[in-house]
Amino acid sequence: MSSPFSEQLDAASGSTLYNVEAELSLLGDLLADNRLIDHVADRLRGADFSVPLYGRIFSRILEQAPVGAVDAITLAPFFREEDDWSRTFAVLSAAALNAGPRARTKAHFNQITMLSSRRRLIAGLHDVIASAANLEVTKEELVSNADEAVAEIAEQIETRQASVGTYAQVVIDSFGRPIVGVRSGLIGSLDDALGVLRPSDLIVVGGRPGMGKTSLVTSYAIGAAGQGSGVLIFSLEMSADQLTRRMLSDLCFSVRGGVLYERVRDGTVRGAEIDAVRAAKTRFDAMPLEINDTPGLTYLSLIRQARSHKRKLAAAGQTLDLVIVDYLQMMAHSRRGMSPYEHASEVSRALKEFAKAENLVVMAVAQLSRDVEKRPDKRPIPADLRDSGQIEQDADAILFVYREEEYLRRTEPEDQFGGKYEAWRKDMDAVRNKVEFLVPKRRHGPSGKAMGWFFGANAAVRSADFYRNSEEPPRG
Known part of the structure; x- marks a missing residue:
């Protein structure tokens, strides 16, 4: 009989819009080098992970980072009651030991956020399709729902940030x-x-x-x-x-x-x-x-x-x-x-x-x-x-x-x-x-x-x- 965690893993692995390995690798990199947490904290959410347990682990990492060092051991007290925590603990420990260069971390992060936005887009469009089948929903509401469904992925822009000195030079120029x-x-x-x-x-x-x-x-x-x-x-x-x-x-x-x-x-x-x-x-x-x-x-x-x-x-x-x-x-x-x-x-x-x-x-x-x-x-x-x-x-x-x-x-x-x-x-x-x-x-x-x-x-x-x-x- 499979566990709830195994079912989550199987569901996530059965689609091209998920990359469980990238999610585990990213978590391992964050645990290996806590300095990376600040780079992703404002641009990634627990809901962006395809496996809910991984999302909860990420959220806990964000909560614990300001207090002190975070690794698989310090996370353990929060997840001992979770199904298959022992398995996840072993995987995270190994991932942390095998942490890669920052370029790899960035690549995995970018793919996780991209796949998450695609999943939300699909979910939103499914809601639009369901609304279209409801004759009580007006045409204007359908257009509004469709706009909202695509807004997040359509409006994604790169973060614009530089030193004040850089901007000051633009002013002088x-x-x-x-x-x-x-x-x-x-x-x-x-x-x-x-x-x-x-x-x-x-x-x-x-x-x-x-x-x-x-x-x-x-x-x-x-x-x-x-x-x-x-x-x-x-x-x-x-x-x-x-x-x-x-x-x-x-x-x-x-x-x-x-x-x-x-x-x-x-x-x-x-x-x-x-x-x-x-x-x-x-x-x-x-x-x-x-x-x-x-x-x-x-x-x-x-x-x-x-x-x-x-x-x-x-x-x-x-x-x-x-x-x-x-x-x-x-x-x-x-x-x-x-x-x-x-x-x-x-x-x-x-x-x-x-x-x-x-x-x-x-x-x-x-x-x-x-x-x-x-x-x-x-x-x-x-x-x-x-x-x-x-x-x-x-x-x-x-x-x-x-x-x-x-x-x-x-x-x-x-x-x-x-x-x-x-x-x-x-x-x-x-x-x-x-x-x-x-x-x-x-x-x-x-x-x-x-x-x-x-x-x-x-x-x-x-x-x-x-x-x-x-x-x-x-x-x-």
């Missing part, structure tokens, strides 16, 4: 070179407030409805792409058609006028306006700017599609520098039962890790809670980010969009011939088309604020100096 990063160019006052957006930055853009968040990020995208930065916009709220109509009106706009968004939206463009729209289309053709409006994206799907686009650009000799997500809370939940706080936290953390891993900037639009409306001063603060806890922590910079005009418009007096109306009209004239850029958090520089212009009729946001070269005063 960069002196005198152009600053690498993203600027809008189109909204200079905002560029001054935010600074150059550096690769790995997560920028959160917040504001209440009607403040012009989408117009801000699309104007920023147009300016950045016009300077050669590769930009990908994930439009989770609007269709690509809707967003493109707004952007065409934006690109047509200048101090001399433009094509009203409502005309582009409704297809009522006439005469010279058609030429302006066609010219804008030609300019867009030359920009590395794309829109992705795939519905029901989870953060895993979004990241996968962004990476695919990055590879496509790289094949053409271009780079993906900026990914815009409009907006964060619209992203599909990765699993059922998540609270809004858990969902927003998961997405913001994933976007930050994505920005860092891919060395690019992520700009994510976020809705604010209604608490803003309860205060006399409606200017947002970081706590107003809806379900904000993790978002506020993950963000390298927070940018709030605020327009006094929008709130003042709601207080228009009914009597248009009284003194109150005249005072209200003067107040409106003072804030018409003006937008405030509030930057309460900026990890790489001081916080602050700046002013700009918001032209809702043209779906455009411009810099504070937009009228500097124009003889015409700003008009509503």
Whole structure:
């Protein structure tokens, strides 16, 4: 009659996705030279071993190493009750005596982790197949489950580590070179407030409805792409058609006028306006700017599609520098039962890790809670980010969009011939088309604020100096 341990061993040996000898050899090497334990402690788990007993032994090695030397003898008290411990003890003792060079240890370690990830992938795909047979599981859930199943093996990256001196030399070598990063160019006052957006930055853009968040990020995208930065916009709220109509009106706009968004939206463009729209289309053709409006994206799907686009650009000799997500809370939940706080936290953390891993900037639009409306001063603060806890922590910079005009418009007096109306009209004239850029958090520089212009009729946001070269005063 076979023992449970023998059954484990036979099960592990009966597949090409297991290498029991490599697992034993690695354990022996760790026991022979405890200095190797630190090299594998953060990259290997007990669950990565095909034989559960070997996994428990590895976990115990990690627990005992900080206390003192670990070998087969010091492990014995923890495993005497295990079936076939005497056999395992003999094998481990022999393996320790026959410990090989570090190159062999590394090879065995790499194979163990690779085989483990393959086994988890297969298990995950089996779960996906089982879900596919369940008609109550939606298509969106199936895609999310499939993404999660392949995520671990797809996202594996090499550990990036070097001495501070090595990194310091990279910094010194960069002196005198152009600053690498993203600027809008189109909204200079905002560029001054935010600074150059550096690769790995997560920028959160917040504001209440009607403040012009989408117009801000699309104007920023147009300016950045016009300077050669590769930009990908994930439009989770609007269709690509809707967003493109707004952007065409934006690109047509200048101090001399433009094509009203409502005309582009409704297809009522006439005469010279058609030429302006066609010219804008030609300019867009030359920009590395794309829109992705795939519905029901989870953060895993979004990241996968962004990476695919990055590879496509790289094949053409271009780079993906900026990914815009409009907006964060619209992203599909990765699993059922998540609270809004858990969902927003998961997405913001994933976007930050994505920005860092891919060395690019992520700009994510976020809705604010209604608490803003309860205060006399409606200017947002970081706590107003809806379900904000993790978002506020993950963000390298927070940018709030605020327009006094929008709130003042709601207080228009009914009597248009009284003194109150005249005072209200003067107040409106003072804030018409003006937008405030509030930057309460900026990890790489001081916080602050700046002013700009918001032209809702043209779906455009411009810099504070937009009228500097124009003889015409700003008009509503």
